[in-house]
Amino acid sequence: MAVYTEVSDEDLAAFLEGYDLGAMLSLKGIAEGVENSNFLLHTQAGFFILTLYEQRVNEAELPFFLGLMEHLSDNGITCPQPVKNRAGEALGRIAGRPAVIVTFLDGMSVKRSDATQCAMLGEALGKLHLAGNGFALTRANSLSLEGWPPLFRAAETRADEVLPGLAVTIAQELAHLQTSWPQGLPTGIIHADLFPDNVFFLAGKLSGLIDFYFACNDAFAYDLAICLNAWCFEADASFNITKGMAMINGYERVRRLEDAEVEALPVLARGAALRFLLTRLVDWLNRKEGALVRPKDPLEYLKKLRFHQRAEGARDYGLLR
């Protein structure tokens, strides 16, 4: 949840002059999205989300994200759509920041998901993987195997401030993943951050997906492993195999996992847990006094990692074949 950059009424008025959205009526910073500043924008044309891109988002990659949202929508996925200005461009600039207006998407994210919602999420993830097919642009996953050592180096000397022994634990896990990370799995467009915050439900149905700013080309099953981490653990860090089974079954109703993906699931889950442990650790160690964002607990992902380290196969996640 974040508002990093304040937008003045003058800046907004100047920006909106390029659009066919009528006069500005209201702008409120909203607590959504960790990496960018997001605002609810009301103009004479209706309600929209205004996003200002901050740290971590590379401006050169924005055409990938914005194009992907259009491509996915054209292929049956409900997600926010970039609004183009009179010059036909989705990307503009406000207060020195790249900025985009997207459509407002109704829906409520869930705080505590149940197995039914996990099943719907699995199905939506499968559809997303198929819908990404044919998208012309590609983006490497900068937060996969090759991205983890630099993150670790940024946190290594201070990791033990969070928990004694954490640096050694991470170093050992990194070494393990570097020798056992699977190659040759089916790949395509993955969301890579499909946490409950980014999934909307309405009237008991999954109604839309948001926040595609980690989307990239990578193994489909790694995306599933991220979702198992994000959705299927209880507050006490215990894995809920009923939710895992529901999610995997939901996914396979749309896209059946290949044998190699099934076999790789535990190591992919370890990698996914390490990815969020590392980014949260770096954010935690670099949190700023007075920032409007609450850093997330890195140790939540250490606990998840420990579960995955003990897992013997996909069966431990509820995949019974």
Next chain:
Amino acid sequence: MAVYTEVSDEDLAAFLEGYDLGAMLSLKGIAEGVENSNFLLHTQAGFFILTLYEQRVNEAELPFFLGLMEHLSDNGITCPQPVKNRAGEALGRIAGRPAVIVTFLDGMSVKRSDATQCAMLGEALGKLHLAGNGFALTRANSLSLEGWPPLFRAAETRADEVLPGLAVTIAQELAHLQTSWPQGLPTGIIHADLFPDNVFFLAGKLSGLIDFYFACNDAFAYDLAICLNAWCFEADASFNITKGMAMINGYERVRRLEDAEVEALPVLARGAALRFLLTRLVDWLNRKEGALVRPKDPLEYLKKLRFHQRAEGARDYGLLR
């Protein structure tokens, strides 16, 4: 800007069952209001603001605030209106907190006000003071002269962490105000927190006022002194007498200040500066790691206080009589 309490979809659905607003469609935490949690709520009936009352707001006082918003609206002031549930109550409860739904008010607050906006603010303040007439409930100002010593005691021992010598400066100022605070000025309903954040403009006109949770019965001229503090200083802490003159003239177009109010303006301005210095100081010393609110700089109000200490009369604020 604040979201202190998270609202689950289940809690919200249960709460909305009491209202004629149709099904919930969306809820987004918004960066508005310092004392409460605020959300933009979309239901089938439209857009609203959902407020959950947190610290500092005494539940017994909520009927005063909610009733005042209705009274002011009935008397020509544009401000959010509490939405009543099917039982005819404006006040409900969600996630253990008192909660209210109010109407969504369009408008943009300004970051850097100009003299024209200060004039409009002065006029709106005068209208507010007249519109409060006849409101049946009263509320003492807990953050005036009698409220400052307890605030100071809460901060005294650590005040010098913010600036060496600050505790002595505040003690001396308190002693001065206790002997010179004016009595017998015209009183009525005042807003008591009419900062630029709480004033909306649309198409070059002042379009509405929000956030009445500090409103109380006190001297009208003290409210004007708060606004002079909040609107008429530049970023370098210099007082802009053009803005001051515009605000006071705007106010007097609606309600002429009495001689005693004119004479009291400098000491009221000192008191107003001390009030925000003290509350900001307490908030600063008690800021929590990870809170979603950026504590405001107490020293901004020390600089303003120093200006007021040197002021010789209302003339120094632009009041030329």
